[in-house]
Amino acid sequence: MHHDKQTLRKISSQFRIPGRFLDAAPYGTGHINDTYATRWLADGHEELFIVQRINPNVFKQPEWLMENIERVTRHLQQKLAQLPGADPSREALTVIPTHQGTSSFRDESGHYWRTYVFIRQSRSYDTCINLNHAYESARMFGRFQLLLTDLPGPRLHDTIPHFHHTGRRLAALEQAIQNDPMNRAATSQKEIAFSLARRSIGDVITRLLESGSMPERITHNDTKINNVMIDETSGNGVCVIDLDTVMPGSVLYDFGDMVRSTTRTAVEDEQDLNKVTMDISIFDALARGYLDTAGAFLHPVEREHLAFSGILITFNIGIRFLTDYLMGDVYFKVHRPGHNLDRARVQFAMIEQMERQEKEITRVIARYA
Numbered sequence: 269m270h271h272d273k274q275t276l277r278k279i280s281s282q283f284r285i286p287g288r289f290l291d292a293a294p295y296g297t298g299h300i301n302d303t304y305a306t307r308w309l310a311d312g313h314e315e316l317f318i319v320q321r322i323n324p325n326v327f328k329q330p331e332w333l334m335e336n337i338e339r340v341t342r343h344l345q346q347k348l349a350q351l352p353g354a355d356p357s358r359e360a361l362t363v364i365p366t367h368q369g370t371s372s373f374r375d376e377s378g379h380y381w382r383t384y385v386f387i388r389q390s391r392s393y394d395t396c397i398n399l400n401h402a403y404e405s406a407r408m409f410g411r412f413q414l415l416l417t418d419l420p421g422p423r424l425h426d427t428i429p430h431f432h433h434t435g436r437r438l439a440a441l442e443q444a445i446q447n448d449p450m451n452r453a454a455t456s457q458k459e460i461a462f463s464l465a466r467r468s469i470g471d472v473i474t475r476l477l478e479s480g481s482m483p484e485r486i487t488h489n490d491t492k493i494n495n496v497m498i499d500e501t502s503g504n505g506v507c508v509i510d511l512d513t514v515m516p517g518s519v520l521y522d523f524g525d526m527v528r529s530t531t532r533t534a535v536e537d538e539q540d541l542n543k544v545t546m547d548i549s550i551f552d553a554l555a556r557g558y559l560d561t562a563g564a565f566l567h568p569v570e571r572e573h574l575a576f577s578g579i580l581i582t583f584n585i586g587i588r589f590l591t592d593y594l595m596g597d598v599y600f601k602v603h604r605p606g607h608n609l610d611r612a613r614v615q616f617a618m619i620e621q622m623e624r625q626e627k628e629i630t631r632v633i634a635r636y637a
Contacts, residue, residue: 316386330380332425390497406557408505434470444594489513524577546621559636586615
C-alpha cells in the first residue's frame with residue numbers, strides 16, 4: 269500500500285524533524301512495513317529521514333515494539349559515544365520523537381508511524397555480494413549483540429512470542445499432518461518423514477535456555493544480510509537496521525539464521541534441488557566475522573552449539589513452510605501450486621548439506637573460537 273505525498277507530509281510533520289518538507293518516495297525492499305525516504309530542507313541543505321508505518325497484522329503491540337526499539341537504540345548510542353572513532357549517529361538508528369515526545373505517532377485510522385535518521389553513503393544488499401560482505405555483516409550482528417549485553421532495566425518485551433520455539437512449530441506440524449485439511453499429506457510423505465525423523469533437533473536450545481544452562485541474550489532475530497547497511501566507499505558494515513524483532517533469545521538463533529540465509533547457493537524456492545548447496549567459504553567468513561566481535565562475551569555452551577545452530581534454524585523455517593503447505597498456504601504468500609512445498613524442500617536440502625559437511629563446519633568454528 270503506497271501513501272501519497274500529502275499524507276506523508278502530514279504524518280512526518282508530527283515528528284521533530286528540523287526544516288521544511290520537500291518530498292517523499294518509497295524506499296527499500298522490505299515486505300513487512302511501508303517505508304519511505306523523506307527529504308527536508310534545513311539551513312540551506314537537504315536532510316533525509318526514513319518514515320515507516322508499522323504493519324499492524326504482524327505486530328499486535330506497536331507500543332511494546334517501539335519501547336524496545338527506543339531502549340535499544342538509546343543504549344547503542346551511549347555505548348558508541350564511549351568508543352574512540354565511532355560515529356553514534358551513523359552506527360546506530362536514531363529514533364526521531366514526535367512533538368509530544370513519544371517514539372511513534374498514531375494516525376486517525378489507528379496505524380502507528382515512526383521516523384529514523386537516514387544513514388547516508390550506505391546501502392543494503394538483498395544477497396551476499398562477496399566474502400567481505402558476509403564477514404562484515406556477521407561482524408556487525410556480533411557487535412550489535414555485544415553492545416547490548418549490558419542493557420539495563422527490565423527484560424525487553426517479546427514482540428512475537430515463541431518466535432523461535434521449534435517445539436511449538438513441530439506440534440503445529442504434527443497437528444497439520446493429523447488434520448490434513450487439504451489432503452496434501454499424500455503428496456509430501458518424504459518431507460513429513462524427513463521432519464519427524466529429526467524431531468529431536470527441536471528442543472535442544474529451548475531446553476538449555478529454560479534450564480538456565482544457556483544465558484538468554486538480547487538478539488536481533490532477523491539476521492538476513494540486507495539488515496546491515498554497508499558503507500558505499502569502504503565496503504565496511506555501518507549499522508544494523510530493522511529492529512522490530514529485537515527481543516530476548518539465544519545468540520544461536522541469530523548466528524543460525526545468518527548461516528541459513530547467507531550460505532545457500534540457490535534461491536529459496538529453487539525447484540532443482542541439485543542446485544542447492546552450502547557455500548563453506550561463506551560460512552567461514554560468517555564465523556570469522558561473528559567471532560571477531562561476539563567472541564568477547566560468548567559462553568562455552570554457546571560456542572559449542574554454533575555449528576549446530578544453522579541446522580536448527582533451517583529446520584525451524586523448513587517445517588513452517590511444510591506446515592503452511594499442509595494447511596493450504598495460509599501464512600506465506602504463494603505464486604504457484606506447491607510453492608510452500610518447494611520452499612520446504614530447499615530448507616531440507618540445506619539441512620542435508622549441513623549434516624554432510626558437519627566435520628568441516630565444526631573445524632571452521634574451532635579455527636576462530
